[in-house]
Amino acid sequence: MKTYTGKTLEEVLDKVSEETGITKDELIYIVTEEKKSLFKKSVSIDVYDLSEVLDYASNYILNILTETGIKAKTSVALKDNDIIRITVNSDHNPLVIGQKGLTLQALNELVKAAVNTKFQRRFRILLDVENYKERKYRHDIIVAKKEAKKVITTQTSVALDPMPADERKQIHNALAKMPHISTQSEGDGSNRHIVIHYKDED
Numbered sequence: 001m002k003t004y005t006g007k008t009l010e011e012v013l014d015k016v017s018e019e020t021g022i023t024k025d026e027l028i029y030i031v032t033e034e035k036k037s038l039f040k041k042s043v044s045i046d047v048y049d050l051s052e053v054l055d056y057a058s059n060y061i062l063n064i065l066t067e068t069g070i071k072a073k074t075s076v077a078l079k080d081n082d083i084i085r086i087t088v089n090s091d092h093n094p095l096v097i098g099q100k101g102l103t104l105q106a107l108n109e110l111v112k113a114a115v116n117t118k119f120q121r122r123f124r125i126l127l128d129v130e131n132y133k134e135r136k137y138r139h140d141i142i143v144a145k146k147e148a149k150k151v152i153t154t155q156t157s158v159a160l161d162p163m164p165a166d167e168r169k170q171i172h173n174a175l176a177k178m179p180h181i182s183t184q185s186e187g188d189g190s191n192r193h194i195v196i197h198y199k200d201e202d
Contacts, residue, residue, distance in 0.1 A: 001046050001047065001048050001049075001052060002046070002047050003032070003044060003045070003046050003047075004016050004044070004045055004047060005042055005043065005044045005045075006042065006043060007041060007042060007043070008041070008043060009031065009043045009045070011043075012043055012044075012045055013027060013029075013045075016029070016045075016047055020047075027047060028047065028048040028049070028050065028052075028053060028119055028121060029045045029046060029047045029048065029120075030045060030046045030048075030119065030120050031043060031044070031045050031120075032044050032045060032046050048119060050078070053084070053115065053119055053123065054076045054077075054078070054084060055076075056114075056115060056118060056119075057076065057084055057086055057111055057114075057115050057123075057125060058074045058076045058086060060110075060111055060114050060115070061074060061086060061088065061107060061111050061127065062074055064107065064110065065088070065090060065096065070090050070091065070092050070095065070096065071090060071091045072088050072089065072090035072091070072096075073088075073089050073090075074086055074087065074088050074089075075087045079126065082124055083124045083125070083126050084115075084123055084124065084125045084126070085125075085126045085128065086111070086125065086126070086127050086128070087128050087129070088127065088128070088129045089129070089130070090129070093129050093130050096129050097129050097130070097132050101132060101133075101136060104127060104128075104129060104132065105164055107127055108125060108126070108127040108164075111125055111127060112124075112125040126166060133166070136167060137167065137170045140163065140167050140170060140171055141170060141171060141174040143160070144160060144171045144174060144175060144194070144196070145174065145175070145178075147160065147196055148175055148178055148181045148196050151180075151181060151196050151197070151198050152178075152179075152180050152181065152198065154198075155198040156198070157195055157196060157197045157198065158195070158196045159186075159193055159194070159195045159196075160193050160194045160195070160196070161193060162187065162190060162191050162192060162193040163192075163193065163194070165192075168185055168192070168193075168194050171183065171194055172185075172194070175196065179201060180198055180199055180200070180201060181196060181197070181198070181199065182196075182197045182198075182199045183195070183196055183197070184197065
């Protein structure tokens with residue numbers, strides 16, 4: 001972390017961008033102080049490196065698990081340039097995953113909320129244990145494709161069970177090239193789900 005100060009936020013961001021070679025949109029920073037008076041104004045920001053964000057995310061999940069009596073290790077990497085992937089290996093992996101992955105999903109939301117609040121920026125975070133998410137993706141896609149075939153036959157829309165955004169994305173991508181099929185996410189919050197629709201081809 002490094003602190004920068006200037007007359008305006010824009011001026012400070014320009015300075016940091018020029019110094020680091022990172023575009024202003026990609027900078028990770030927090031406004032720590034903003035002073036305004038009749039004759040003078042200044043802004044101070046703390047600028048963070050992405051590695052500090054990764055460390056914070058990793059330590060946050062480790063602290064949660066330690067407080068519940070679970071010993072764990074993590075590895076953190078940036079996936080597809082914008083997803084922070086945290087892989088957890090613990091002495092109670094099934095417990096961390098939970099029934100139907102619900103505990104893992106809840107932990108994922110906690111970590112994401114903590115990181116986004118800390119750095120005042122939205123990050124995409126994927127928490128995984130024993131490659132559970134990849135196995136879940138494969139299972140979801142198999143189910144979705146079976147339902148899509150039914151939609152083609154009956155020309156009647158089918159709603160899938162609610163699932164988190166990362167799993168819905170996998171299904172949207174998997175069904176995107178199927179003829180006569182379109183997908184749409186519907187519902188709010190934990191009830192958000194995919195509906196598979198029949199569509200006529202031109």
